[in-house]
Amino acid sequence: MVCIHPKCVWFKGESIRRNGEKHLTLALMCSVLCSDGWDKFQEKCYYFTEEQNPWQQSREMCQSKGADLIVIDHKEKQVGVSYFFLYRK
Template identity: 45%
Template sequence: FSGSDSVRTKRYKKATVYLVLQCVLLLEAIILLKFQFRLATNLVLLPDGWMCSESGLYYISSEKKNWTDSREDCLNRGANLTIINSKEEQDFFKTYDEVWIGLTNMNGRWKWIDDSTLTSSFWASGEPNGLTNKDCAVTSKNLGKSEWYDYPCSSAFKWICERKPS
């Protein structure tokens, strides 16, 4: 090797190292931006009115029906009225006003449609109020937070379907 070849080889090595470092930094930036975008959006809109969040796959109706017909609509979509198991899931619905959820009063006990017992509760103050024929629940926004209210099942509200991952 001559002196000029040695200098040229060193330059190529430096350029290669520089390009590799740039690629690594670019890859790190892409991963970071993807992660931040995912945190910022928290919601993915899907076809046919379905939404995907970290909590699950949901359909929010645009029309109003009684509780039984709302549940039937969910079943026809391969889903059921939503079951709310956490504060994060409850917070997801805080922008919706008066929508049916899958909670009913069966023989004096509030149960979810899958027959599971109510563990987390987000009842508004004074709810459920124990009045007769108020055996179905809605989640509704109230002063920036989402709370549950009992209503007659014959009332007409929008509803939330939840589809479990398959």
């Protein structure tokens, strides 16, 4: 089972000078930080387990962690996630 969690943290901008005056920019950026037990891959957090449960039970477990089951919607994602899962440790 593989869960995916989009977790973001927002940061403040920095000061700039324009026409001799100091202004605070409010440029915000999102950086992915994964919790313990989660693996970062292509700016997303993945939780891997070797448990084998029915689909609904697996989904409920992911949702209890604020995530959802991964959706493999194209071949590149399947290959990438499969490769990452096999060689992540």
